Amino acid sequence: MDVKVNILRYNPETDRKGHWEEYILEADPDERILDLLHKVKWFDDGSLAFRRSCAHGVCGSDAMVVNGENMLACQVLVKEVSTPIKIEPIRGLPVIKDLVVNMDSFFDSYKKVMPYLINDGEPGERERLQSPEDRDRFEDTTKCILCAACTTSCPVFWTADTYVGPAAIVNAHRFVFDSRDNASKQRLEILKDVDGAFRCRTAFNCTSACPRGIQVTKAIEDVKRETLTIN
Amino acid sequence: MKVIKHSFDGVIVGAGGAGLRAAIEAAPHMKLAVITKLYPTRSHTGAAQGGMSAALANVEEDNWNWHAFDTVKGSDYLADQPAVDILCKEAIDSVVELEHWGLPFSRLENGKIAQRRFGGHTVKEGEAPAFRACYAADRTGHMILQTLYQKCVSMGVTFFDEFQVLDIKIDDGVCKGVIAYEVATGDIHIFEARAVTFATGGFGKIYKVSSNAHSLTGDGPGILYQKGIPLEDMEFYQFHPTGIYRLGILLSEAARGEGGILRNKDGERFMERYAPSIKDLAPRDMVSRAIATEISEGNGAGPNNDFVYLDLTHLGAETIKQKLPDITDFVRTYVKIEPINDPIPVQPTAHYAMGGIPTDVNAKVLSDETGTVLPGVYSAGESACVSVHGANRLGTNSLLDIVVFGKRAGQSMVDYVSSTKPMTLSDNAAEDLTNKIENLMEKDHSLEFSVPRIREELQDTMEENAKIFRTEESLEKQTEILSDLRDRYQNVTISDKGKVFNTELLEAIELEYLLDMSDTTVASALHRKESRGAHSRVDHVERDDKNWLKHSFAFKNGDSVKLEYKDVELGNYEPKERKY
Numbered sequence: 020m021d022v023k024v025n026i027l028r029y030n031p032e033t034d035r036k037g038h039w040e041e042y043i044l045e046a047d048p049d050e051r052i053l054d055l056l057h058k059v060k061w062f063d064d065g066s067l068a069f070r071r072s073c074a075h076g077v078c079g080s081d082a083m084v085v086n087g088e089n090m091l092a093c094q095v096l097v098k099e100v101s102t103p104i105k106i107e108p109i110r111g112l113p114v115i116k117d118l119v120v121n122m123d124s125f126f127d128s129y130k131k132v133m134p135y136l137i138n139d140g141e142p143g144e145r146e147r148l149q150s151p152e153d154r155d156r157f158e159d160t161t162k163c164i165l166c167a168a169c170t171t172s173c174p175v176f177w178t179a180d181t182y183v184g185p186a187a188i189v190n191a192h193r194f195v196f197d198s199r200d201n202a203s204k205q206r207l208e209i210l211k212d213v214d215g216a217f218r219c220r221t222a223f224n225c226t227s228a229c230p231r232g233i234q235v236t237k238a239i240e241d242v243k244r245e246t247l248t249i250n
Numbered sequence: 251m252k253v254i255k256h257s258f259d260g261v262i263v264g265a266g267g268a269g270l271r272a273a274i275e276a277a278p279h280m281k282l283a284v285i286t287k288l289y290p291t292r293s294h295t296g297a298a299q300g301g302m303s304a305a306l307a308n309v310e311e312d313n314w315n316w317h318a319f320d321t322v323k324g325s326d327y328l329a330d331q332p333a334v335d336i337l338c339k340e341a342i343d344s345v346v347e348l349e350h351w352g353l354p355f356s357r358l359e360n361g362k363i364a365q366r367r368f369g370g371h372t373v374k375e376g377e378a379p380a381f382r383a384c385y386a387a388d389r390t391g392h393m394i395l396q397t398l399y400q401k402c403v404s405m406g407v408t409f410f411d412e413f414q415v416l417d418i419k420i421d422d423g424v425c426k427g428v429i430a431y432e433v434a435t436g437d438i439h440i441f442e443a444r445a446v447t448f449a450t451g452g453f454g455k456i457y458k459v460s461s462n463a464h465s466l467t468g469d470g471p472g473i474l475y476q477k478g479i480p481l482e483d484m485e486f487y488q489f490h491p492t493g494i495y496r497l498g499i500l501l502s503e504a505a506r507g508e509g510g511i512l513r514n515k516d517g518e519r520f521m522e523r524y525a526p527s528i529k530d531l532a533p534r535d536m537v538s539r540a541i542a543t544e545i546s547e548g549n550g551a552g553p554n555n556d557f558v559y560l561d562l563t564h565l566g567a568e569t570i571k572q573k574l575p576d577i578t579d580f581v582r583t584y585v586k587i588e589p590i591n592d593p594i595p596v597q598p599t600a601h602y603a604m605g606g607i608p609t610d611v612n613a614k615v616l617s618d619e620t621g622t623v624l625p626g627v628y629s630a631g632e633s634a635c636v637s638v639h640g641a642n643r644l645g646t647n648s649l650l651d652i653v654v655f656g657k658r659a660g661q662s663m664v665d666y667v668s669s670t671k672p673m674t675l676s677d678n679a680a681e682d683l684t685n686k687i688e689n690l691m692e693k694d695h696s697l698e699f700s701v702p703r704i705r706e707e708l709q710d711t712m713e714e715n716a717k718i719f720r721t722e723e724s725l726e727k728q729t730e731i732l733s734d735l736r737d738r739y740q741n742v743t744i745s746d747k748g749k750v751f752n753t754e755l756l757e758a759i760e761l762e763y764l765l766d767m768s769d770t771t772v773a774s775a776l777h778r779k780e781s782r783g784a785h786s787r788v789d790h791v792e793r794d795d796k797n798w799l800k801h802s803f804a805f806k807n808g809d810s811v812k813l814e815y816k817d818v819e820l821g822n823y824e825p826k827e828r829k830y
């Protein structure tokens with residue numbers, strides 16, 4: 020079948036601002052949106068820029084806005100979206116070219132929450148023990164692939180880009196609720212800050228945007244509640 | 251072109267599991283940079299699903315010697331046994347270390363790391379399937395990659411994200427650094443470094459149906475091959491039995507480890523005929539061949555009889571949800587089948603390169619078949635060939651390989667840097683590369699010589715002529731096709747002439763590596779007149795230990811490939827017939 024695709028193009032070397040380009044593509048309903056982008060790039064305009072690697076929703080490269088919603092282009096099939104298909108870069112981060120945005124501030128926020136296990140105790144020669152129940156408490160937030168779909172769907176982040184954003188809080192959650200970690204207090208102090216978890220207005224955009232099905236808003240609520248337990 | 255110069259002691263190319271593990275080892279002892287064409291967390295290690303083996307004996311009696319036996323037998327006796335001993339012995343501490351760094355393994359009721367069964371892993375040298383694979387649901391690779399990256403963040407390791415290395419500088423046989431292209435700006439960066447590790451991953455994109463990411467194009471092996479370094483055991487490429495039909499997306503062997511069954515169009519559990527004792531959990535080369543045989547004998551399912559079924563319906567919704575959540579989601583997302591209720595159409599998918607850059611057990615790159623070390627250059631992970639996987643890798647042994655030998659690469663860098671003086675590169679060190687890029691930019695674009703056209707033909711024909719079953723005829727045919735594609739590649743053109751995020755340019759450069767990987771794979775396969783592990787010659791069906799218990803070394807010789815051989819290092823296990 021023929022599919023009409025509109026892509027928001029921007030090339031900093033030639034354009035002053037972004038503009039829409041229309042493409043009519045021969046496509047199979049079972050193909051991924053990513054396959055459509057490849058068709059444009061490989062057989063029509065080689066300069067189209069987008070990130071991608073794994074092509075099956077595990078590396079987090081290709082978050083973009085498709086028909087107004089954040090998703091991974093490799094995780095959605097042509098038959099699941101209405102046409103014409105409108106594709107734009109994720110919002111709130113500076114566009115480098117076409118569908119590629121600058122991720123620096125996103126990763127800076129991630130690093131701010133100390134996203135690594137902190138435990139100064141002597142771990143011993145074998146593994147530390149952890150019960151399946153304790154392991155389950157942070158299962159959901161271990162799934163994050165840092166794709167930025169959540170953060171860039173957040174209305175608070177669009178207006179206040181100093182807000183650490185949902186993805187950073189998700190990654191803090193992953194350690195705050197890990198029974199092996201000793202530094203929750205330090206992380207929660209950071210998230211108590213003006214640009215921390217309390218900026219969240221529970222719009223739930225992040226939860227619907229997350230391609231890994233993480234209950235992002237719930238994780239933020241868990242963190243907010245935990246923050247109240249420290250003084 | 252803007253050229254920027256940096257000075258480091260060591261550079262690691264690649265930030266998958268192998269590169270990151272090397273970085274953790276090396277960073278405290280030198281000025282180190284990790285250069286990666288993808289953001290680290292987007293490396294394909296993150297796609298690994300089923301597990302990482304170590305004889306922890308958390309579920310049942312186990313020891314590393316049995317693990318070593320299985321690895322050697324799985325390799326069809328081509329693995330170097332001293333290297334296998336290191337792999338299996340160091341496995342235990344490696345898993346424990348990852349746990350200490352925070353890796354959220356799945357747990358047993360008693361709080362220890364959970365372990366599951368996997369193909370080819372047995373207790374007591376073949377008695378029964380072993381619970382040896384440590385896992386975190388079916389996203390073990392994701393957790394390894396995240397944990398190693400987190401550790402690097404905590405250590406403040408220096409990363410150059412979205413910088414693609416395109417050249418290495420070796421003067422008089424000594425390493426002096428690498429040249430990289432900054433994707434966002436098109437600037438060229440010269441990195442002075444006397445120790446360089448390549449951890450660039452695999453090259454599954456030489457085939458059409460593959461479990462590998464678009465970025466897996468064999469850059470490290472390609473760069474070194476073009477400098478005259480040989481590639482080892484390239485004829486051994488692993489096809490994983492269960493890729494989603496047509497898409498190639500992997501459905502981990504963990505599915506069969508948890509009890510999943512392969513069935514042909516009649517619903518028959520055909521693996522009972524091919525491997526009576528361990529059936530669906532036979533090693534991958536055997537299962538992939540069994541599937542290909544079922545299909546060629548008309549037992550495949552579907553209108554074209556070209557796939558078989560992976561049946562998980564008897565496992566129950568709870569096991570599927572707890573232990574195989576991601577792969578069953580892939581099935582729901584891409585083929586709209588509910589695996590709890592219906593069997594899944596699968597076919598073998600190009601998966602893992604046993605071959606690659608030859609190294610010793612300390613990750614030092616060897617420049618010939620006699621074991622000459624190339625000073626300052628290291629490789630680990632899928633880009634390297636130690637060889638611990640021989641002619642066929644067992645599942646879960648690669649995630650293990652990347653941490654064990656990644657660490658050893660880091661240690662070797664430290665030893666080398668502490669006993670040598672800094673190297674300098676001149677300001678025009680990038681000239682070869684800038685000329686190459688300018689040349690590509692200047693040519694007028696023509697569709698006939700476009701990257702996607704040449705690449706598509708390469709992938710289609712490799713799929714047809716050099717996949718699971720090979721013959722002299724199919725390989726000779728492919729040799730001719732490759733030579734024609736190579737000629738066309740000399741005129742390759744691109745349409746994007748810009749500097750910013752010009753991924754078309756990078757795809758053009760990667761295509762040359764894909765051609766190199768294909769040339770060496772086909773030439774090595776054509777020369778090896780026996781069947782062993784993943785290399786099956788229909789015209790030479792027997793394994794021939796008398797003539798072929800050898801590693802192949804493929805050297806670039808103008809536009810053709812020259813082959814040399816090196817004996818396998820044996821150890822405790824004498825080659826025996828391989829039966830399961």
Ligand SMILES: Cc1cc2nc3c(=O)[nH]c(=O)nc-3n(C[C@H](O)[C@H](O)[C@H](O)COP(=O)(O)OP(=O)(O)OC[C@H]3O[C@@H](n4cnc5c(N)ncnc54)[C@H](O)[C@@H]3O)c2cc1C
Binds near residue numbers: 500
């Ligand atoms: C779907 C799938 C499932 C798997 N499951 C398992 C499993 O359960 N158990 C197991 O043991 N093994 C498994 N494997 C195999 C295993 O995951 C891989 O072999 C292993 O992760 C490779 O790691 P690596 O560090 O060598 O390379 P990768 O993780 O592929 O990393 C390569 C790195 O190199 C960088 N790079 C490449 N070229 C350049 C360049 N020119 N310049 C700069 N950087 C560059 C990339 O950016 C990337 O960071 C699986 C493989 C796949 C595909």
Ligand code: SF4
Binds near residue numbers: 166168189230232235
């Ligand atoms: S929480 Fe979900 S949407 Fe947000 S970065 Fe992680 S994977 Fe992406």
Ligand code: FES
Binds near residue numbers: 072076079
């Ligand atoms: S390409 Fe990896 S998530 Fe889409």
